[in-house]
Amino acid sequence: MQYQLNQKLADLVPYDPIQGTYQIRLDANESYISLPGELRRQIGEAVAAxxxxxxxxxxxxxxxxxxxxxxxxxxxxxxxxxxxxxxxxxxxxxxxxxxxxxxxxxxxxxxxxxxxxxxxxxxxxxxxxxxxxxxxxxxxxxxxxxxxxxxxxxxxxxxxxxxxxxxxxxxxxxxxxxxxxxxxxxxxxxxxxxxxxxxxxxxxxxxxxxxxxxxxxxxxxxxxxxxxxxxxxxxxxxxxxxxxxxxxxxxxxxxxQPDYLHACTAQITERAKQLYRGITQLQSKYPNILEQVYNSRTNFVYVRTSYDAQLYQMLLDASIAIRRFRGFLRICTGSSEENAALLEALTQSLQTLSAKEESL
Missing domain, CATH: 3.40.640.10 (Type I PLP-dependent aspartate aminotransferase-like (Major domain))
Incomplete structure (x- = not known):
């Protein structure tokens, strides 16, 4: 006789994050800032002991x-x-x-x-x-x-x-x-x-x-x-x-390390504002695709779009991972360089989608 899981477990599926290797990861709302060498050394010595x-x-x-x-x-x-x-x-x-x-x-x-x-x-x-x-x-x-x-x-x-x-x-x-x-x-x-x-x-x-x-x-x-x-x-x-x-x-x-942490938080907040401004500018150019950009209080930007599946895949093809929800995209801030790369890839994707829309 085969063991049967109860119903609440039988219907569960394991958590399935984005798989694969991407140059830029903006999908999990992590900090893009790595610990500096001196802190790593201090941590290493403490853990070793x-x-x-x-x-x-x-x-x-x-x-x-x-x-x-x-x-x-x-x-x-x-x-x-x-x-x-x-x-x-x-x-x-x-x-x-x-x-x-x-x-x-x-x-x-x-x-x-x-x-x-x-x-x-x-x-x-x-x-x-x-x-x-x-x-x-x-x-x-x-x-x-x-x-x-x-x-x-x-x-x-x-x-x-x-x-x-x-x-x-x-x-x-x-x-x-x-x-x-x-x-x-x-x-x-x-x-x-x-x-x-x-x-x-x-x-x-x-x-x-x-x-x-x-x-x-x-x-x-x-x-x-x-x-x-x-x-x-x-x-x-x-x-x-x-x-x-x-x-x-x-x-x-x-x-x-309060001074270090406060500096990191301030930097991340500023990068998130830059990302928000950049996506808002794109929204003004492509309002039929990026329907709304929400005024963020976090380290990520949330976007309403009916083209969530297409934009998500196009960014993955550019080796940039973001998070997709049905009808929405969630994009975490990265470093200045990562944000610039994201905005460039997003611009190209929007241009492609807009051209297809116009040709219909």
Whole structure:
């Protein structure tokens, strides 16, 4: 008799990122900045001295303290994880029970609904406005109507690049008594973080990552910030040694370099603005193809286009990888040189598509 997977697993397919080797990778919203030699040397020496035959610190005390110092927080309110994804998994599996309702938004990060469905929660999706912004009044009403036990969304949003300001977030938090999970993975590129005000809300968890502005996507390190009651529960629910010794060590060293990190964030933000301006200029020339370019609060640009499949493939053919959604393209900023190459290839692609359109 052959073993049968249950239905929720039988329908799953493994995550399938873009395969292949491309000269320019602008598809995963990573930082294009590599660590400088001196930091690499410091990290190398620290990692070489680690007692890898021993388990890591189960509470990740040093890296939590470094994270707290960098963001001006209390380390007692921080839980580290193997990337934000693990923390999302822990929160959805442990803070909610089977058949509880969790509200997500459309469009938003797909892993919220993925983990929620995996843990047999009821996922209710609140639509955004046509311009992809969040209607806070509608979201509040939607959470109450569905008797939501939690609501989760990214701010600024992946993939739309748009965000809710603090005034609107406060309004949401004050109106709801369910758990509110704010994913601030991209908030380093904007100035509307709720971290300084988190102590005023006992129903909020803020997620942070080292994969974007901090440039450490390769070590898988994320943080959940919450009040002491939620933090204690998170620390109890997570695996004892969920954040490995190498990730803790590298994260601690980098978070103790605030001047370097602030300079990197400023540079990435400026490059993203340059990319936005360049694509906006192309949109003005080819409005029938690039229908809308959204005003980004992140390190990437989101574009509405009916030619998403064609442009995506044409850029791949030019050895440039970006992210495609149905009807949209998401393009992360690279270095000045990478952005210039992207804009040149995009210009050529638009010219080709425009010529074909005119010939019809």
């Amino acid at each position: 680690l007692p890898l035959n021993r388990y890591p610190d189960p509470l990740s005390q040093k890296v939590n303290e470094a994270f707290a110092a960098y963001y001006g927080l209390n380390p007692d309110c921080i839980t580290s994880g193997n990337g934000s994804d693990e923390l999302i998994s822990i929160i959805t599996s442990c803070f909610l029970e089977s058949d509880d309702t969790i509200v997500t938004l459309e469009h938003d990060f797909s892993m919220y609904a993925f983990y929620s469905s995996l843990y047999e929660l009821k996922v209710e999706v609140c639509p955004k406005r046509q311009d992809l912004t969040i209607d806070v009044d509608r979201l509040i009403a939607f959470c109450k109507e569905t008797h939501a036990k939690a609501v989760v969304f990214s701010n600024p949003c992946n993939p739309t690049s748009l965000g809710l300001g603090r005034t609107e977030i406060r309004r949401l938090l004050n109106a709801l008594d369910c758990l509110v999970i704010l994913d601030e993975a991209y908030m380093d590129f904007w100035d509307q973080s709720m971290l300084p005000e988190l102590s005023a809300y006992d129903n909020c968890i803020i997620l942070k990552t080292c994969s974007k502005a901090l440039g450490l996507a390769g070590i898988r390190l994320g943080f959940a910030v919450a009040g002491k009651t939620i933090t204690r529960a998170l620390r109890a629910a997570k695996s004892p040694y969920n954040t490995d010794m190498i990730a803790q060590t590298i994260g601690t060293i980098l978070l103790q």
